[in-house]
Amino acid sequence: MVTAEPSPDLPIKARKGIITAECMFALNSVKDLMVGIRDAFGGRSKTIQKELRRMRETVITELKQEALAVGANAVISVSLEYSQMTGKGDPFLFIAAVGTAVEISDNKGV
Structure with a gap:
């Protein structure tokens, strides 16, 4: 997986199309309370950072699955x-x- 258009020498045989993955996660009341307290006094919310990391890993895994489903072995851009x-x-x-x-x-x- 790459975040930019690859270099011209990357051996792309075929472009299979645009793929997507989406996730939505609810925050529970305890997490919300702790985030609110953290916001009131400043600082970073480790709870939200952990949740965002988990979400990112989930959508990247699902994006890989989407790629495999259309016969791709890589994802660019x-x-x-x-x-x-x-x-x-x-x-x-x-x-x-x-x-x-x-x-x-x-x-x-090839």
């Missing part, structure tokens, strides 16, 4: 988008991963 939403007063963290699924050959020029 990967982008991650984060946002926060509320539904019925409960906060949610949302992350989406987008990339281009490609098939690359093991040997250059």
Whole structure:
């Protein structure tokens, strides 16, 4: 997986198309309370950082699965988008991963 268009010498045999993976996680009341206290006094929220890391790992795993499902063995131009939403007063963290699924050959020029 790469986050930018690869160098011209990367042996891309075929572009399989754009793939995506999305995850939404609810924050529970205890986490929200601790984040609120942390925000009031300043500092970083390890709880939210841990949750964001878990979310990122989840969408990257799912993006890899999407790539395999379309016959790709690599993903280029990967982008991650984060946002926060509320539904019925409960906060949610949302992350989406987008990339281009490609098939690359093991040997250059093959």
